[in-house]
Amino acid sequence: MLGKYNRIMVPVDGSLPSIDAFKKAVHISKRNQAEIYVVTILEKTRDEEEAAYQQRSKEELHHALENYAEKENVSVSKNIRTGNAKQLIAEGLVKEWNIDLIVIGATGKGRIAKMVLGSVTNHVTRYAMCDVLIVK
Template sequence: MLGEYTNLLVPVDGSEQADRSFKQAVAIAQRNKAKMRIVFVMDNRNVTIAPEYTPLHANDFQTDYDTSFMDDYLAYGKEAGVDIETTITNGNPMSLIADSLPEEYGTDLIVIGSTGKGAVTRALVGSVSNYVVKNAKCDVLVVRK
């Protein structure tokens, strides 16, 4: 590591891969005494895969999706002594994680899992981690295992 990171952004989705990337980020935050923000972005792009598909509306997002894993991550990070905050939002995860959120939070390192829960979406519109690696203006660590 060439420099010290002070502001980490860690996108999570409740998957095992996200759990591994989160724990890696906690270790990095501890070593660097860095702040850490974990984010869950509910993808609300209109990807129709079945006639029954109904696009997500902002109000549905707040009530219909289990985001309790965010509380677990927050507790784990605080117990590890990390200055940690959470953000839950909806939108296009690619642009939010690569562009908007790092700019808003002054991120100097994004720690992201190589895969997540969105296998169908990834096949149709591309991998979020791949997009982030190619487009982020800060360093990106992709956690594979």
């Protein structure tokens, strides 16, 4: 895409690469006066206690990221979703929020995440319907 970015999505899972991607997105947002959509995708679980713990943990993460953005005079929309991270990030949320840039960490918190490129990131770079910036 040439020109200005208006809507930036940043998937975060709490890993260092996802935090770095968020910080990069904040700076891109300042240059472009773009909106930032922070999203965390939770895996479905039948354990209600585990689901509640995941929800609280990610809300705390989002609060910390929001504080960082506020110090930079950037506002963010925070979202926690449950489902297939690959499909939601690459397709569903891009359409829903009219995203024109995804800023994503090279790897995430998955068990095998440290191998070359994370599976979610790999899928997003192949199938996203907008520009993708991978942050290492």
